[in-house]
Every structure is written in C-alpha cells, then in structure tokens.
Amino acid sequence: MKPDLEVVQIREGESFKAWSHGYPFHTVRWHFHPEYEIHLVVATEGRYFVGDFIGEFAPGNLILTGPNLPHNWVSDVPKDASVPLRCRIIQFSEAFIGGVMAVFPELAALGPMLEASRRGLRFPPETAMMIAPIMEELMTAQGVRRIELFMLIAGALTRAQGAEILASTSYLPDPSGYMSAGMNKALAFIREHLTVPFTEGDLAEIAGQSTSAFSRAFRRHTGMSLVQYVKRLRINLACQILMSDEQAAITDICFEVGFNNLSNFNRQFLAEKGMPPSQFRRLLVENINAAKAA
Numbered sequence: 001m002k003p004d005l006e007v008v009q010i011r012e013g014e015s016f017k018a019w020s021h022g023y024p025f026h027t028v029r030w031h032f033h034p035e036y037e038i039h040l041v042v043a044t045e046g047r048y049f050v051g052d053f054i055g056e057f058a059p060g061n062l063i064l065t066g067p068n069l070p071h072n073w074v075s076d077v078p079k080d081a082s083v084p085l086r087c088r089i090i091q092f093s094e095a096f097i098g099g100v101m102a103v104f105p106e107l108a109a110l111g112p113m114l115e116a117s118r119r120g121l122r123f124p125p126e127t128a129m130m131i132a133p134i135m136e137e138l139m140t141a142q143g144v145r146r147i148e149l150f151m152l153i154a155g156a157l158t159r160a161q162g163a164e165i166l167a168s169t170s171y172l173p174d175p176s177g178y179m180s181a182g183m184n185k186a187l188a189f190i191r192e193h194l195t196v197p198f199t200e201g202d203l204a205e206i207a208g209q210s211t212s213a214f215s216r217a218f219r220r221h222t223g224m225s226l227v228q229y230v231k232r233l234r235i236n237l238a239c240q241i242l243m244s245d246e247q248a249a250i251t252d253i254c255f256e257v258g259f260n261n262l263s264n265f266n267r268q269f270l271a272e273k274g275m276p277p278s279q280f281r282r283l284l285v286e287n288i289n290a291a292k293a294a
Contacts (some may be wrong), residue, residue, distance in 0.1 A: 003070035004221070005184040006033040007191035008091050009237050014244065016092035016150060018138045023075045023086040026223070026232070032070045032173065036097065036117060038090040038153065039063045040128060040135055043083055044075035050120035051167025062128035064157065066118035067094055068175040069167070088135045090153070109158045118173075120166035127160040140243055140284070182207030183221050186214070194233055195258035200226050234258045235272040238265075242281045250277050 006027055010017045017035075021027065023044060030049065041061040048057045050071045057073060065071050075086060097114065101107045113121065131153050138149040157163075186203040203226065204214035215226070222229050234257045241253050248256075254265040269277045 002181055002184075004029055004031045005187045005191070006031045007187055007194070007233060008033045008035050009191075009194065009233065009240065010035075010091070010093065011237065011240055011244070015096050015147070016090060017240070018088075018090050018135075018141075018146070019240065020085055020088045020139055023077065023083040025086070028072065028074065030070055030072045032068050032175070033091070034067050034175070035091040035093050036067060036114065037063075037065045037071075038135075038157075039065065039071075039073070040088045040132060041073065041086065042088060042132070043086050044077060046073060046075040046077075048073040051171040051173065053120060053166035053168070055122075055166070060125050060128040060132075062123040062131070063166075064113070064117040064121040064123070066114065066120070068173045069118060069120055070173060071120070088139060090135065090138070090150070092150075107154075110154060113158055113163075116163075116165055119169075119171060122164045122166055123157065123160050124162045127156060127163075131156050142244055142246070146244075182209060183217060186218070190230065190233070194230070194237065195256065197258075230258075231268055232272060235269055238269065238277065239273070239280065242277060243284060246281070246285070250281075253277070 008017060020042075039062070041057055041059055043059055045056070045058045048055055048061070048063070048071070050063065050065060051069055061073075063071075073087065075083065077083060097110065101110060134149050134152050134156075138146065138153070141149055186207045189198070189203060189206050200215060200218075201211050203218075204211040207214050207217075209217065218226055218229070224232070237257045238253050241248055241256065242250075251262055254262050257265075259265040259268070266276050269275075269280070273280060275283070
C-alpha cells in the first residue's frame with residue numbers, strides 16, 4: 001500500500017514546525033513527507049510502523065524519521081474514545097538543517113545521525129526523558145528561544161547512547177513512486193499553494209481525473225470534502241501563528257493563511273476550534289502565564 005503525502009506547513013519566517021496533536025487525528029495514517037520528523041509519544045500505547053519495521057510503543061517513545069520515510073503510530077484506545085494530547089512533533093526540512101550545518105561546522109556531528117534517520121532512529125528512554133520538557137516548552141516558544149531549544153534537542157540526540165536503527169538495510173523509500181499517485185500530486189499542490197486560491201478543477205487536472213471523480217476520490221482519501229480539508233489546514237496554520245507570534249494581528253493572520261474575509265475567518269475558526277481566534281489567543285496566554293507562575 002502506497003503511503004499518503006502529509007502536507008507539512010512551516011510558516012514563513014520560521015525554520016521548523018513544532019506542534020502536538022491528540023488521537024484520533026487526521027494525520028494518523030500510513031504517510032510520508034519530505035521533512036525530517038522528531039516524534040515523542042506522551043500518552044497512550046499501541047503499535048507503530050516505520051518503513052518495514054513494526055514495533056510497540058508507550059509514552060516516552062522517541063523516534064527520528066528521515067525524509068520520505070513512511071511511518072504511522074496507531075494507539076490502542078477504546079472505540080469512540082479520544083485523547084487530547086498524544087504526541088509532540090518537530091518537523092524540519094533538509095534545506096534548513098543543511099544550511100545550518102554549512103554555517104556552523106561544529107554541527108557536523110548531526111550528519112551521521114541524520115543519515116541513519118533515513119531508516120528511522122529510536123532513542124533510549126533516558127534521552128526521551130531529557131528532551132521531553134524541552135519539547136514541551138518549544139511548542140509555544142518564540143523568536144530566538146525556539147532556536148535555542150531546537151539546538152538543545154539536536155545536541156541531546158547526537159549524544160544519545162544506544163539509538164537503534166529501525167527499518168532494514170534493504171528498505172529504501174521511493175518518493176518518486178509515491179508521488180506518481182495522482183492524489184499525492186494534488187496534495188503536494190495544496191501544500192505548496194495553501195494560502196492562494198485554487199479550485200477543485202485545478203486539482204482534478206493535476207490528478208489526471210475528471211472533477212467529479214476527483215471529488216469522490218478525495219473524500220474517500222481524506223474523509224472530508226476539499227473545502228473542509230483546505231479550511232482545516234488553513235485554520236491549523238492560523239493556530240500555529242497565534243501560538244508563535246503574540247504580536248500578529250488577527251486581521252493579518254486571516255489574510256496570511258488564505259481567507260479573504262475576516263468575518264468568515266472568525267466563523268470558520270469558531271466552527272473548527274469551538275472558540276474565536278481572540279479567545280484562543282487569550283487562553284493560550286493565560287496558560288503560559290500560569291505555567292510561569294507555577
């Protein structure tokens with residue numbers, strides 16, 4: 001079974017994406033993406049898949065996957081149950097980490113680890129315990145502090161003893177083969193053009209299908225209509241901006257993520273998150289202040 005392309009949104013003006021999600025979640029499926037990923041499980045147990053590797057996970061499961069390596073974590077939870085926070089994730093591109101290593105020769109130690117991650121790397125529990133609070137802080141960090149925390153994590157991973165390679169030596173991911181699927185071509189287009197207008201007809205042409213056939217296939221593939229899917233991605237991007245930039249005006253965020261009407265943005269944000277963006281930001285600030293006071 002070919003993996004699905006995950007659309008990773010790294011905001012302009014940021015070097016990497018740091019985020020978390022619960023379970024179930026729309027990215028929980030057999031998928032790949034061009035970015036490296038640091039994945040830390042904080043709740044639930046279950047089974048995970050990296051390339052041709054299958055293993056059992058529990059809280060503290062810390063994995064680094066390289067570009068285009070298919071992976072998935074499936075939690076063992078009762079039917080219809082939900083978990084608000086299952087994992088924390090950092091995703092970064094080859095261009096970003098390669099550029100940083102070119103500027104700072106001291107980071108050459110990252111090279112062997114990044115190369116090994118192309119087959120997936122599992123780090124020991126003591127490393128997971130060490131970086132868990134750093135990743136938690138990184139979820140809402142801003143400015144230079146984000147880079148400081150990222151480097152602390154990178155350093156801890158390079159010094160880890162006993163990291164295990166997961167996929168077999170014969171397993172080689174083939175992104176060209178994955179991307180030959182018309183739906184993945186369409187998803188890649190959405191990823192690259194999320195904040196600008198496009199139509200279902202545009203995507204159908206990219207996928208090599210009629211508009212009606214593409215619409216049916218897209219709903220089967222994602223579980224939602226194109227309009228719902230794009231709306232969710234744009235609202236999630238807005239949440240990233242709200243969490244990472246306290247000074248960004250909500251009106252500016254509205255247009256930055258692809259909406260062209262503030263009232264519609266507020267209405268869609270409320271429908272998706274259960275609160276308007278202003279309340280989302282206020283609750284986030286209150287949570288950060290409470291954590292600092294504790």
